[in-house]
Amino acid sequence: MRAAVVVNRSWDFKFHLEKIAVMDLEIPSPGRGEVLVRVYASNINPVDHKIVELAGWSWTYPHKLGYDVAGVVQSVGVGCTRLKATSLMEAPTTAGTYAQYAVVSESILGVKPESISMLEAGAMPMVALTGLESLTWAAGGSQFGKNATVLVLGGSGGTGHMGIQLAKAMGASWIITTCSETHVDFVRQLGADQVIDYHKQNYYDVLLPESVDVVYDCVGLNGTGDHAFNIIKKHGSFVTLLQGAKASISTRLQRPDVHEYAPNCVGTCSQHQRIDTVASFVKEGKLTVHIDQVFGLEDIVKAFNQSLAGHTTGKVALQILGNESEILV
Numbered sequence: 251m252r253a254a255v256v257v258n259r260s261w262d263f264k265f266h267l268e269k270i271a272v273m274d275l276e277i278p279s280p281g282r283g284e285v286l287v288r289v290y291a292s293n294i295n296p297v298d299h300k301i302v303e304l305a306g307w308s309w310t311y312p313h314k315l316g317y318d319v320a321g322v323v324q325s326v327g328v329g330c331t332r333l334k335a336t337s338l339m340e341a342p343t344t345a346g347t348y349a350q351y352a353v354v355s356e357s358i359l360g361v362k363p364e365s366i367s368m369l370e371a372g373a374m375p376m377v378a379l380t381g382l383e384s385l386t387w388a389a390g391g392s393q394f395g396k397n398a399t400v401l402v403l404g405g406s407g408g409t410g411h412m413g414i415q416l417a418k419a420m421g422a423s424w425i426i427t428t429c430s431e432t433h434v435d436f437v438r439q440l441g442a443d444q445v446i447d448y449h450k451q452n453y454y455d456v457l458l459p460e461s462v463d464v465v466y467d468c469v470g471l472n473g474t475g476d477h478a479f480n481i482i483k484k485h486g487s488f489v490t491l492l493q494g495a496k497a498s499i500s501t502r503l504q505r506p507d508v509h510e511y512a513p514n515c516v517g518t519c520s521q522h523q524r525i526d527t528v529a530s531f532v533k534e535g536k537l538t539v540h541i542d543q544v545f546g547l548e549d550i551v552k553a554f555n556q557s558l559a560g561h562t563t564g565k566v567a568l569q570i571l572g573n574e575s576e577i578l579v
């Protein structure tokens with residue numbers, strides 16, 4: 251099979267595009283509780299390059315990349331009880347989905363809603379599951395309370411555009427977001443009620459102190475927590491996707507009432523029950539994925555380049571197998 255890999259270790263432990271290649275590898279075999287998926291689509295998440303710096307020292311090479319997948323189960327390993335041949339979307343822990351076949355734990359695969367394409371299904375899992383985890387925590391359950399105001403920082407990117415829609419689907423009554431001017435119409439269409447162009451204004455200057463219930467930070471700049479705590483209402487919540495954006499100790503001492511959470515959703519948020527929750531939002535027409543650009547597997551370096559530029563509108567998708575008429579379900 252063809253697979254995108256990091257060819258060998260970087261001794262500076264950084265991600266280097268010139269170390270990414272597409273090569274022929276053996277089709278893997280599913281072990282206990284695993285299934286072999288014929289991969290139709292995936293996408294680029296920032297973790298797909300950050301992981302090289304975080305874990306690349308411990309890998310054997312060539313190392314396969316890619317977390318999200320949409321595809322069809324080709325065969326099942328010993329001990330699988332839920333799945334046979336079907337179409338799927340999910341976010342696996344073990345990675346290796348930038349390939350024509352991937353082995354994935356059965357427990358984290360969910361059934362793809364019929365209303366979306368394989369390409370869309372392959373672009374959604376990690377960003378949707380991250381939003382679901384973050385906003386469910388912030389809401390203290392599946393729905394926000396009455397008149398909840400949610401600020402999504404970075405509403406036009408992968409996690410941000412899911413965050414706006416999920417906040418709306420979960421009953422938030424006023425959604426504010428930050429983005430560049432070019433993305434204002436995009437985030438409004440997703441459900442944002444108020445948009446702040448971060449190039450022109452700081453959200454913490456525009457918004458009044460103690461005026462929002464939840465800040466969902468999908469950008470993760472240092473110092474964000476300190477700014478965000480000030481605009482969060484009493485007993486409100488700050489969720490950031492980057493540890494470095496958490497509030498300083500002095501801010502937390504001044505505002506002990508604010509709840510703070512920096513989830514690590516890579517892998518840990520992947521459970522088939524959560525995929526089912528995401529799928530139900532999709533089926534109800536409350537959640538769609540916006541695909542900015544589509545690349546083939548052989549163009550993986552171009553796809554990474556697009557994501558690394560940091561201004562993706564929604565997602566950069568990977569089309570690995572093209573013919574949707576082959577899909578059985």
Ligand SMILES: NC(=O)c1ccc[n+]([C@@H]2O[C@H](COP(=O)([O-])OP(=O)(O)OC[C@H]3O[C@@H](n4cnc5c(N)ncnc54)[C@H](OP(=O)(O)O)[C@@H]3O)[C@@H](O)[C@H]2O)c1
Pocket residue numbers: 295296297300376377380403404405406407408409410428429430431433448468469470490491492512513514515516557560561562563564
């Ligand atoms: N903790 C976890 O479990 C977890 C899970 C998923 C992702 N993450 C992390 O979360 C971050 C976001 O991921 P992503 O997939 O959403 O990335 P992405 O799709 O690459 O996000 C790109 C977006 O960021 C926006 N942006 C950049 N600087 C901004 C700023 N100062 N203010 C507002 N928006 C800004 C850009 O908006 P404009 O183009 O409009 O300027 C662009 O649309 C990454 O660092 C990723 O590693 C963490």
